[in-house]
Amino acid sequence: MKKTALVICPGRGTYNKPELGSISANIAASSSTIREDLQSVLDTIDAERAALGLATVSELDQAKLFKTSIHQRPENAAALIYAAGYLDFLSIDREQYDIVAMTGNSMGWYTAMACAEAWSISTSTKLVTSMAQLTADGEGAQFIYPTVDSEWRPDVERIAVVEEQIAAHPGALMHSIHYGGYAVLAGTEDACSAALAALPKADERFPMLLPGHAAFHTKLMQGAAEQAQETWPIAAFQAPQTPLVDGRGYQWLTPTADMPALHSYTLGHQVTETYDFSKAVQVAVKDYAPDHIILLGPGNGLGGAVAQALIAIGWQGLSDKADFSARQEAELPYVISMGMPEQRALVTAAQS
Structure with missing residues (x-):
């Protein structure tokens, strides 16, 4: 079977x-x-x-x-x-x-x-x-930061510091991808640089800038x-x-499937809005x-x-x-x- x-x-x-x-x-x-x-x-x-x-x-x-x-x-x-x-x-x-x-x-x-x-x-x-x-x-940058603990359970403190950075840079730093236990953030280079410097170090390698990535899945x-x-x-x-x-x-x-809607999503929303992989x-x-x-x-x-x-x-x-x-x-x-x-x-x- x-x-x-x-x-x-x-x-x-x-x-x-x-x-x-x-x-x-x-x-x-x-x-x-x-x-x-x-x-x-x-x-x-x-x-x-x-x-x-x-x-x-x-x-x-x-x-x-x-x-x-x-x-x-x-x-x-x-x-x-x-x-x-x-x-x-x-x-x-x-x-x-x-x-x-x-x-x-x-x-x-x-x-x-x-x-x-x-x-x-x-x-x-x-x-x-x-x-x-x-x-x-396109302009901007993208980076990744964990929002779970070592056992892959949601970590409220990590989630909170991510949201604090987004609030600190309104319109310039956004959720790019909800990627399981990671927040992938993107925005202007200035906002990303500031957030990278401000976020507490996690798991020895985060926050991690994604080289060669622009502000994917954002209005930029x-x-x-x-x-x-x-x-x-x-x-x-x-x-x-x-x-x-x-x-x-x-x-x-x-x-x-509605072809005009699929076209609009794939080449519109999918490009400019948060991608919720989770x-x-x-x-x-x-x-x-x-x-x-x-x-x-x-x-x-x-x-x-x-x-x-x-x-x-x-x-x-x-x-x-x-x-x-x-x-x-x-x-x-x-x-x-x-x-x-x-x-x-x-x-x-x-x-x-």
Whole structure:
């Protein structure tokens, strides 16, 4: 009997040095029944990138050395993250898993849209690149700060100091992403610098400025949103074939999705307003009650935030980090990360 799964796509910053070569390696390690299809999809993505005069995903992924100046360029990082996630999605064994819904974090929404067939491969490749360029050119900065304790339970003191900083910089510092047990804040460079200096040090490395990030998911991205809506017409959108849960917790159901509204959200609200990843996860598990949650690559950084979002609502009795860790020790973990080879093998067909 098939197991049901919620699929979650990662956002910016998840293709890093350890992931170099992972896209080509995962294709090579795939079952022969899908290997050619995966390579064909990657070839299509590469062709679209080449037509734009940009380095192909294959060239970037198969480079001998990871270079921040190249691999973390917004238009390159976005393409690598999207391609890795999309190919992971196609690698999930549908004989084992019935995908009942999808969501993503930040730019992971674009990957989710592609996986749900709301865009063609050509459109999604070009749009992901375009949005990365438009938003990266925006002003401001973005940083992250924990709002939970060491056991992943809400920490009222940390939450309070975050809110104090937002209140101290009205209109200049805002919630960018509700990311499990972390507040991702963004705003003007002055406001971010002041908040970074004022917030108490936490867990030895926070607050942490996110290099190369502008004030994503805030009103400072209004110009990018307007340009995106002028560049990408409603005609580029198609009815998603898998239910999508967006960064408000709103569901886009097939086949009745309102295309003008989906266009407006994706290139408007999603760009300029707070992205509530925690709520997206919480709504998805409540409404679809999946047997498992599958996290697409690249990397495996989503696990903690997803667990923290579940703990916040006491999902299936989870109350802290220890509960979640115990649940993950099962032969088939509840949350399965495709960025971890041993867990990837649990959701893909055996190589042949």
